[in-house]
Amino acid sequence: xxxxxxxxxxxxxxxxxxxxxxxxxxxxxxxxxxxxxxxxxxxxxxxxxxxxxxxxxxxxxxxxxxxxxxxxxxxxxxxxxxxxxxxxxxxxxxxxxxxxxxxxxxxxxxxxxxxxxxxxxxxxxxxxxxxxxxxxxxxxxxxxxxxxxxxxxxxxxxxxxxxxxxxxxxxxxxxxxxxxxxxxxxxxxxxxxxxxxxxxxxxxxxxxxxxxxxxxxxxxxxxxxxxxxxxxxxxxxxxxxxxxxxxxxxxxxxxxxxxxxxxxxxxxxxxxxxxxxxxxxxxxxxxxxxxxxxxxxxxxxxxxxxxxxxxxxxxxxxxxxxxxxxxxxxxxxxxxxxxxxxxxxxxxxxxxxxxxxxxxxxxxxxxxxxxxxxxxxxxxxxxxxxxxxxxxxxxxxxxxxxxxxxxxxxxxxxxxxxxxxxxxxxxxxxxxxxxxxxxxxxxxxxxxxxxxxxxxxxxxxxxxxxxxxxxxxxxxxxxxxxxxxxxxxxxxxxxxxxxxxxxxxxxxxxxxxxxxxxxxxxxxxxxxxxxxxxxxxxxxxxxxxxxxxxxxxxxxxxxxxxxxxxxxxxxxxxxxxxxxxxxxxxxxxxxxxxxxxxxxxxxxxxxxxxxxxxxxxxxxxxxxxxxxxxxxxx
Numbered sequence: 001x002x003x004x005x006x007x008x009x010x011x012x013x014x015x016x017x018x019x020x021x022x023x024x025x026x027x028x029x030x031x032x033x034x035x036x037x038x039x040x041x042x043x044x045x046x047x048x049x050x051x052x053x054x055x056x057x058x059x060x061x062x063x064x065x066x067x068x069x070x071x072x073x074x075x076x077x078x079x080x081x082x083x084x085x086x087x088x089x090x091x092x093x094x095x096x097x098x099x100x101x102x103x104x105x106x107x108x109x110x111x112x113x114x115x116x117x118x119x120x121x122x123x124x125x126x127x128x129x130x131x132x133x134x135x136x137x138x139x140x141x142x143x144x145x146x147x148x149x150x151x152x153x154x155x156x157x158x159x160x161x162x163x164x165x166x167x168x169x170x171x172x173x174x175x176x177x178x179x180x181x182x183x184x185x186x187x188x189x190x191x192x193x194x195x196x197x198x199x200x201x202x203x204x205x206x207x208x209x210x211x212x213x214x215x216x217x218x219x220x221x222x223x224x225x226x227x228x229x230x231x232x233x234x235x236x237x238x239x240x241x242x243x244x245x246x247x248x249x250x251x252x253x254x255x256x257x258x259x260x261x262x263x264x265x266x267x268x269x270x271x272x273x274x275x276x277x278x279x280x281x282x283x284x285x286x287x288x289x290x291x292x293x294x295x296x297x298x299x300x301x302x303x304x305x306x307x308x309x310x311x312x313x314x315x316x317x318x319x320x321x322x323x324x325x326x327x328x329x330x331x332x333x334x335x336x337x338x339x340x341x342x343x344x345x346x347x348x349x350x351x352x353x354x355x356x357x358x359x360x361x362x363x364x365x366x367x368x369x370x371x372x373x374x375x376x377x378x379x380x381x382x383x384x385x386x387x388x389x390x391x392x393x394x395x396x397x398x399x400x401x402x403x404x405x406x407x408x409x410x411x412x413x414x415x416x417x418x419x420x421x422x423x424x425x426x427x428x429x430x431x432x433x434x435x436x437x438x439x440x441x442x443x444x445x446x447x448x449x450x451x452x453x454x455x456x457x458x459x460x461x462x463x464x465x466x467x468x469x470x471x472x473x474x475x476x477x478x479x480x481x482x483x484x485x486x487x488x489x490x491x492x493x494x495x496x497x498x499x500x501x502x503x504x505x506x507x508x509x510x511x512x513x514x515x516x517x518x519x520x521x522x523x524x525x526x527x528x529x530x531x532x533x534x535x536x537x538x539x540x541x542x543x544x545x546x547x548x549x550x551x552x553x554x555x556x557x558x559x560x561x562x563x564x565x566x567x568x569x570x571x572x573x574x575x576x577x578x579x580x581x582x583x584x585x586x587x588x589x590x591x592x593x594x595x596x597x598x599x600x601x602x603x604x605x606x607x608x609x610x611x612x613x614x615x616x617x618x619x620x621x622x623x624x625x626x627x628x629x630x631x632x633x634x
Contacts, residue, residue, distance in 0.1 A: 001113050040131030052275035053204035055268050057198040060283050062257030065340035068333050069155045070254020071295050072311045076249040079305040084236035086302055093295035096251045097288045101377040104284040107262045108277050109433050114423060115273035119263035120414035121351060127417035132471055137413040138355045139470035140406030143463060145348040147402055148256055153178050154394040156337030162313040163330045171394040176386045178338050183382040187343040187375055204336035205286060207329045212293035214319050219300060228302035246454035256407045263347045349377030359481045360474040403565045408448040415441035474589055500586035502527045503578055507592050513549045518593040518628040519554050519555055529555040534562050534570050575623060588623045595630045
């Protein structure tokens with residue numbers, strides 16, 4: 001009979017074995033999931049760049065997919081006012097589309113000014129003298145990217161839960177799994193993820209247009225004013241300016257992702273800037289048209305907010321029932337909302353790498369992986385988004401209040417930066433360009449204030465607190481790098497390499513082939529060599545000293561007794577004694593013998609004292625640690 005008390009230890013043991021197996025077979029698993037390594041010379045190869053239409057589909061997923069929940073997010077804020085508030089979806093969505101047009105025109109100016117990408121951070125860095133303003137822009141965008149992944153994936157799973165309620169209890173787990181799948185695909189490289197992700201975005205666009213055209217066809221037959229259509233102009237009881245602004249700010253969640261194209265200009269084929277502008281124009285037309293058409297259909301049919309059934313699901317159900325077309329629309333909505341995070345997996349690592357190259361984030365974020373992508377940034381993005389999903393239990397309504405604040409802050413900084421640029425460099429049509437960006441700056445600044453104030457108590461305060469912390473953290477990182485550079489800098493004329501008096505200590509556990517290998521290496525260094533043995537009792541020490549004499553005492557042997565069965569403290573005390581008495585050497589060189597098993601599972605059969613000793617001894621200032629490996633043959 002299986003003992004349930006062993007369940008937990010067995011699970012732990014299984015997890016440990018799985019980790020050891022994964023580490024031992026890391027390269028093989030990496031090749032399976034990520035693919036072959038790519039040469040650096042392939043970075044600018046044509047096949048790694050995207051046609052503007054394919055890039056549009058890949059990068060548009062973030063912005064366009066939000067039409068599925070943007071209007072609903074706005075209406076959720078006024079839903080408590082009853083049926084009289086249903087018509088408000090029209091002015092709220094119209095205002096959102098006007099803002100969309102302003103932002104896209106403004107960002108086209110940014111692409112023309114900065115064709116190498118970088119978005120708000122690059123613009124701010126180039127046009128503001130203080131370092132904290134660009135960091136506010138980059139920090140707000142990085143936070144928004146993380147929220148984009150969490151919100152898009154959660155909304156996608158919620159769309160499926162509307163059609164299949166059995167999914168709802170497992171929404172959090174499914175959301176995290178989806179994030180991990182997107183991470184793996186993106187680690188394979190942008191060209192491969194593009195071929196996978198472009199089609200669902202295109203099909204979702206077609207399905208939304210088809211849904212809207214079906215609605216217009218229905219209205220041509222039954223009339224544009226139907227029994228379910230709410231009357232326009234009725235002011236619902238309880239409506240306030242603050243509530244209306246709150247609804248507008250919630251609907252603005254459908255505008256996040258506009259900056260993705262501006263940040264990702266380098267992924268376009270040449271001429272990259274011109275192709276990015278094409279993508280922006282097409283994106284504005286299709287997104288604006290879809291938002292207006294979708295909102296109008298929701299208005300005509302009088303669709304209400306239902307926490308258990310999305311407005312898109314309700315509208316599709318009205319026109320197509322729950323047949324095949326309804327299923328296709330729901331599944332495409334799920335897929336494209338999941339894949340909306342893909343564009344973020346392009347933008348976040350590139351922006352993080354750009355900020356890190358300036359010394360404000362860890363330099364590991366600038367390292368390209370085997371597939372030439374910034375894999376460290378992708379992994380961090382997936383980890384933080386997964387933590388958010390777990391913390392908020394994949395509840396889109398809880399995540400949306402945190403959403404869009406950061407992106408509108410970065411919008412504002414970018415537009416002000418562009419105004420400063422046109423004033424500085426002038427150029428053709430500079431007054432027109434400056435006017436466009438000035439309008440964009442004023443508009444986005446007002447929206448930022450509205451979003452921050454109306455969503456503050458709903459969770460926006462978290463982002464408002466996090467942003468200054470990110471900026472302070474970035475400044476601390478830069479200060480650390482500057483201090484390290486100052487300390488490591490040398491004077492080439494006066495500071496030259498010189499020889500040192502070194503005492504080499506070989507840590508020995510007995511007389512065997514591994515120790516022979518290490519002593520031989522130590523004697524070839526032509527330094528003072530001392531073999532150090534730590535015994536736990538007198539018998540072991542006597543036995544070691546006799547064996548050493550029989551071996552011919554190849555070097556001086558020092559034995560220490562440890563009554564508490566510790567290796568670390570006796571070795572540390574001996575090192576301190578050597579540093580003060582053995583001719584006061586400049587450095588103490590510790591050689592640690594270590595045998596390397598031939599098979600991965602043999603590692604778990606031996607203690608890892610060499611690793612522990614190395615980690616412990618690194619804390620000593622003038623001690624150099626070297627591991628001398630001996631590879632077992634069987």
